[in-house]
Amino acid sequence: MAHTSSIPGESKDRLDSWKEIAVYLGREERTVQRWEAERRLPVHRPPGEKRGAVFAYREELDVWLAGTPAPVDESNSIASRVGFYRILALTSLAAFVVVLGALALLWWRQTRPGPPVRVSIAGSTLVAWDERGRKSWEHTFAQPFSVTFQEATARTLRFADLNGDGKQELLVVVHFDAPGNSTLRRGELNCFSPEGKLLWRYEPSAHFKFGEQTVEGPWAIWDVLVSPGAKPDIWLIAQHHLWGHSYVAKVDAVTGRGSIVFVNSGTLAVLGLVKQGGGSYLLAGGFNNEYDMGALAVLDPKQPYAGSPQTAGSKFQCDGCPEGSPLQYFLFPRSELNAVETNSGDPNTVRELDFDGNRIEASTMELSEKERAIYFFTVEPEIIPHSLQFSANYWSEHKKLEHEGRIHHAAESCPDRLHPKPVRMWTPQKGWSEVPISPG
Numbered sequence: 001m002a003h004t005s006s007i008p009g010e011s012k013d014r015l016d017s018w019k020e021i022a023v024y025l026g027r028e029e030r031t032v033q034r035w036e037a038e039r040r041l042p043v044h045r046p047p048g049e050k051r052g053a054v055f056a057y058r059e060e061l062d063v064w065l066a067g068t069p070a071p072v073d074e075s076n077s078i079a080s081r082v083g084f085y086r087i088l089a090l091t092s093l094a095a096f097v098v099v100l101g102a103l104a105l106l107w108w109r110q111t112r113p114g115p116p117v118r119v120s121i122a123g124s125t126l127v128a129w130d131e132r133g134r135k136s137w138e139h140t141f142a143q144p145f146s147v148t149f150q151e152a153t154a155r156t157l158r159f160a161d162l163n164g165d166g167k168q169e170l171l172v173v174v175h176f177d178a179p180g181n182s183t184l185r186r187g188e189l190n191c192f193s194p195e196g197k198l199l200w201r202y203e204p205s206a207h208f209k210f211g212e213q214t215v216e217g218p219w220a221i222w223d224v225l226v227s228p229g230a231k232p233d234i235w236l237i238a239q240h241h242l243w244g245h246s247y248v249a250k251v252d253a254v255t256g257r258g259s260i261v262f263v264n265s266g267t268l269a270v271l272g273l274v275k276q277g278g279g280s281y282l283l284a285g286g287f288n289n290e291y292d293m294g295a296l297a298v299l300d301p302k303q304p305y306a307g308s309p310q311t312a313g314s315k316f317q318c319d320g321c322p323e324g325s326p327l328q329y330f331l332f333p334r335s336e337l338n339a340v341e342t343n344s345g346d347p348n349t350v351r352e353l354d355f356d357g358n359r360i361e362a363s364t365m366e367l368s369e370k371e372r373a374i375y376f377f378t379v380e381p382e383i384i385p386h387s388l389q390f391s392a393n394y395w396s397e398h399k400k401l402e403h404e405g406r407i408h409h410a411a412e413s414c415p416d417r418l419h420p421k422p423v424r425m426w427t428p429q430k431g432w433s434e435v436p437i438s439p440g
Helices: 018-025 029-039 058-066 077-111 147-155 336-340 392-403
Strands: 118-122 125-129 135-140 157-160 169-178 181-192 198-202 208-210 213-215 220-226 234-239 246-251 258-264 268-276 279-288 293-299 328-332 350-356 359-365 372-378 384-390 423-427 431-435
Touching: 018 029, 018 058, 118 169, 125 169, 147 220, 157 220, 169 220, 181 234, 220 268, 234 268, 234 279, 246 268, 246 279, 258 279, 258 293, 268 350, 279 350, 293 350, 328 359, 336 392, 372 392, 384 423
Parallel strands: 181 220
Antiparallel strands: 118 125, 125 135, 157 169, 169 181, 181 198, 208 213, 220 234, 234 246, 246 258, 268 279, 279 293, 293 328, 328 423, 350 359, 359 372, 372 384, 423 431
């Protein structure tokens, strides 16, 4: 607006009372009076006039309004305060709810069991425990576990991400007494989700014929191997508790369906996976019934089937099994201690496979788990044994038998130590041959 005159009483832009000023500003008179006192509203008082007379110019009021924050209508100040405190109360309540929720979430995370890292079995119930010893979940089976065969569980418990979701499923083997025959064990491989849901179950059910002998279930499960990678493979050993024959099965990680990949005349005890060049090889260690020696099979993981090399037509050859053979098959001679204690009935079974860079260590149990013969293999350019050493417990037992007069030379001059017996090797191309072994 243009200011046409600065002489009081001559300007049309002049407002000559509190009422006119309040009407112009759209507020009550008390409000504009307070604005003059608190916010310097441009209001003038003519000299010599009666007390309370005021006037103001529209232009000055417009300039004041343009430079002053938008005024708050306080005509209903009580209602405004009530609304303010109501908003404050609601905001405080919301903040309290958020804090309470955060504390509840923190408490839930602290008390909620984590993913399982171990299991325990009792009666017919399997319990999974997290790393802090809290129970993650439990699963009850339809019948009680076999009490005398649960030592195998330590070898048959595996955690692995089987479906690529970043979470680890649980593979666990349990055994039950066979119906009507408590000397036989029936094994199951069960796959559980991290939350304890049973995803699938595999029970070995193959049957074979060796000579005139038919070997069928129930089968115990002795070892489980899971390959590394985004799409892992699962292998297991199914072992007949009575007849001692074994086979290796490959189990689908998603469906739990299994297929036979290797049949061995004799017990198998341990599986391993080794890389050579650009390929991988599956190892199966155990014992061979026909040759009465510890044995190690080298298998192609992609080959659909293989069988241990046995004398054609003998009772040790699998009759009716598919054609196929391992890439290599090794036999380990019994040690002196094993021969002396031959009445103990413990064969020199391959029980452990260890891998150290470009080397394989195959350990045979000569008397017990402590008295071992350890054979060392190179991996490149081919898998071949080269040396042998015995465990410290082996030599302790050797000295004991010396004192008993059952061994007639000192451990330091033992032929097995100085001149180890050769290892027998079988390949599809050359059949059987002997590989010389050096002292370790």
